[in-house]
Amino acid sequence: MNLIADAMEPYLTASGISFTRNSPDMSLRQAIAQSNAGSYDLHLAIHSNASGEQSAGRNRGVEVYYYPTSARGQDFAETLATNFSDLYPLPDKVKTIPTTTLGELRLTRAPAALIEVAYHDNIDDARWIRENINAIAENLSKSVAETLGVEFQRP
Numbered sequence: 001m002n003l004i005a006d007a008m009e010p011y012l013t014a015s016g017i018s019f020t021r022n023s024p025d026m027s028l029r030q031a032i033a034q035s036n037a038g039s040y041d042l043h044l045a046i047h048s049n050a051s052g053e054q055s056a057g058r059n060r061g062v063e064v065y066y067y068p069t070s071a072r073g074q075d076f077a078e079t080l081a082t083n084f085s086d087l088y089p090l091p092d093k094v095k096t097i098p099t100t101t102l103g104e105l106r107l108t109r110a111p112a113a114l115i116e117v118a119y120h121d122n123i124d125d126a127r128w129i130r131e132n133i134n135a136i137a138e139n140l141s142k143s144v145a146e147t148l149g150v151e152f153q154r155p
Contacts, residue, residue: 011138011152040109049117057121060119060122061095080113
């Protein structure tokens with residue numbers, strides 16, 4: 001997912017969007033603290049998903065989570081899901097899900113969304129992620145720009 005974040009940087013910069021990234025060495029607690037230390041308009045968490053032991057390798061799809069009482073977070077999540085369904089090969093498997101259990105949604109001050117880009121334990125999803133790093137980055141960056149109300153620009 002850090003490769004996707006790396007690939008997002010030129011799109012965000014070209015669109016005039018300032019951002020801060022966590023380091024892969026940071027714990028979740030540190031990433032949340034870093035987000036809360038700034039004055040950010042959005043918080044985007046990028047993850048890949050994994051199935052439970054009983055269904056390992058069999059699930060596919062994209063899940064975009066938001067905190068249920070955050071209207072702006074929900075709007076961001078819905079924008080991410082709408083745009084991502086244009087990219088992901090199984091658009092009917094892209095969904096938004098409200099949740100109160102994820103720290104990156106519950107504990108961050110900025111409106112937040114967490115996207116599970118696809119299932120890394122499914123061979124087809126894992127291949128799709130690897131083959132579409134830049135397209136995923138462009139798509140996510142477009143959603144950030146759209147949510148912020150700025151014109152999306154390609155580098």
